[in-house]
Each structure stands twice: as structure tokens, then as C-alpha cells.
Amino acid sequence: GAVVSQHPSWVICKSGTSVKIECRSLDFQATTMFWYRQFPKQSLMLMATSNEGSKATYEQGVEKDKFLINHASLTLSTLTVTSAHPEDSSFYICSAAQERLGGYNSPLHFGNGTRLTVT
């Protein structure tokens, strides 16, 4: 089955530092990956759509200079939280679709998420 690997699974950093989160599709190629942020009250918030070889598409209200997304290959997208602050502490999840299999009726496959704590 399709596997998405997300690393690290958790990270603690000091305020003002930057943190990079990697999302890899292990056994399939993904032109499009999605980055979500999940708040304690459960809901998933789409932050941005990561497009291989081009700029990411950010959702309204998401600071593109703070949450840098790079999708340099068909199997890797990275999210860098720059100058992190305590309010950036959250659970970040990436996902991708096996585009070549089912078309737009394909499910998304998710990484296991990254718990970011900024002190």
C-alpha cells in the first residue's frame, strides 16, 4: 500500500529557531502534497498545497514567509517553520495522493504527523 513517511514525529525547539519537517512518499510519486495543522479541538486545517517543481499554494491566513514549503522532487516535500514561537506549537500532518492509480477518486495517504512544541 501507499506509505507516506513524515519526520520527525516530534520536536521541541526554542522560540526563534526554525524547524524543518519532511514528508516522503515511499512507494509512489506525488505531484501534489498537502500540509495540515491540527488543533487540540480536533479539526484539521489545510495550510497549503505543495506542488512539485513550483510554488506552494497557501490557504488564506497562512503566512507563506513563516511556513516555507519546498517540493523539490516527486517524493519529498518539506515544511519549515521559521522563527518559531510558542503559538506555532501544534500537530502538523502531511498527505499525498497516488495520482497515477485512481485519479481524483483516490484517497489521500497521510504521514504520522509531527508534534511541534516551541518553548
Add this chain to the structure above:
Amino acid sequence: AQSVAQPEDQVNVAEGNPLTVKCTYSVSGNPYLFWYVQYPNRGLQFLLKYITGDNLVKGSYGFEAEFNKSQTSFHLKKPSALVSDSALYFCAVRDPGDSNYQLIWGAGTKLIIKP
């Protein structure tokens, strides 16, 4: 506007009893419908989907969902709940008219199965 509603924040069921997690949607046309499950501190796992055909869809771990076009619903069901089914469940919709893989998500329902 397109939307997905999961009207219950939490559902409590005794082990062995049937369970239902509700989902309704507002999307034009014939949407693609998905259910995902999330265990604590993990990503989401795909459970099942409805694209077309039989309204009753069977998925992983004994779950099934029934598509009801007139009620615009896609409720998740299981005949006999297990304690291990306790998790967070998300309903999601994709509009086939949109040429992308983006999903519209419900807010999630916490399912608690009591022994």
C-alpha cells in the same frame, strides 16, 4: 459553499453494540465521499470511500458506510463495536468538478467504546 458536517463531537457506545457516526455534506453534483480514522498522535488512515454504484460501501476493520443522496448523508457504521475502535473519525468530500485532490473535511467525531 461546499461543506461537510459531523454533527456529533463525541459518540459513546458500549462494546458489542452497533455504532453510527454521522456525516452530511453540501456539495454540488455527485461527490466522492471518504471516511478516515485517526488514533492518538498519529496521522489519518483511510477507511473507505464512495465513488459510484452500490450505496453501501464496506471498508477496513469491519466498517461500512451508506450513501444517501436524498439526505446528502454518508454515515459510518459498524454492527458490533470494539474497544479498539475508539478513535477520532473524519468524514471528507471531494468535488469531482474540481481538478485537484483537495478534500473538504468535517470537524471530526470522537468515538469512545466502553467495555
